[in-house]
Amino acid sequence: xxxxxxxxxxxxxxxxxxxxxxxxxxxxxxxxxxxxxxxxxxxxxxxxxxxxxxxxxxxxxxxxxxxxxxxxxxxxxxxxxxxxxxxxxxxxxxxxxxxxxxxxxxxxxxxxxxxxxxxxxxxxxxxxxxxxxxxxxxxxxxxxxxxxxxxxxxxxxxxxxxxxxxxxx
Numbered sequence: 666x667x668x669x670x671x672x673x674x675x676x677x678x679x680x681x682x683x684x685x686x687x688x689x690x691x692x693x694x695x696x697x698x699x700x701x702x703x704x705x706x707x708x709x710x711x712x713x714x715x716x717x718x719x720x721x722x723x724x725x726x727x728x729x730x731x732x733x734x735x736x737x738x739x740x741x742x743x744x745x746x747x748x749x750x751x752x753x754x755x756x757x758x759x760x761x762x763x764x765x766x767x768x769x770x771x772x773x774x775x776x777x778x779x780x781x782x783x784x785x786x787x788x789x790x791x792x793x794x795x796x797x798x799x800x801x802x803x804x805x806x807x808x809x810x811x812x813x814x815x816x817x818x819x820x821x822x823x824x825x826x827x828x829x830x831x832x833x834x
Contacts, residue, residue, distance in 0.1 A: 668813050668830045669698070669791040670803045670820035675707060678801040681823035682708055688819045690805055690812075698792070698802035708803070717777040724773020725766045732765025733758065791829055800826065 672678040678697065686692055697708040736758040744752045779785075796802045803825075805816045817828040 666807050666809075666813060666831045667791050668805050668807060668816045668820075668828060669793065670805075670817070670823075670825035670828045671793050671795055672801045672803065672823075672825055675703065675801060677824035678803050679708055681803050681820050681825065684819050684823045685803070685805060685816065688815065690807075690816065694806040696804045698796050698804060700797050700799060701801075708801070715781060717774070717781050720777035720780065721770050721774040724776070725770035727773075728769025729762050729766035731769065732762040735765070736761040791831060793827075793829060795826075 670681060672681060682695055682697070685695055692709065695709050697703075699708075737753045740753045740758075746752065791802075791804060793800070793802060803820065805820075807813050807816055813830050817830065820828055
């Protein structure tokens with residue numbers, strides 16, 4: 666469950682975040698929604714975990730293994746003996762391994778990009794059209810109805826224009 670508070674400016678939104686933390690809400694459960702690109706840490710001062718580089722690296726490793734197995738495996742399964750040349754030639758195998766590693770790394774980067782952006786959305790998120798008009802939203806993930814009421818009260822005291830809860834949307 667979530668509750669969303671709409672604020673006029675950054676100062677009141679930052680004050681609301683501080684009040685929510687003081688009221689006992691964990692900082693990793695608080696997010697901000699804004700149409701203005703504020704720097705990281707202006708409202709919520711947590712370090713977001715990013716899986717982007719790890720998904721790209723995993724894609725590259727899987728691609729290198731796939732390219733090597735495809736190139737070397739094909740030569741091994743269907744050997745063509747030509748003079749004293751090796752059955753598995755290192756240069757063509759290396760080129761195919763590199764190309765597959767780059768292809769899978771790019772695919773992994775695209776998958777990681779979509780995961781970081783939260784696409785496709787997993788469940789509905791609270792939103793208010795006034796956020797597109799320049800207001801700032803502070804969203805809190807809560808576990809119970811009591812916490813929704815407490816979060817709404819804290820945000821209204823901090824200067825929220827309005828609050829929206831998941832049950833009222």
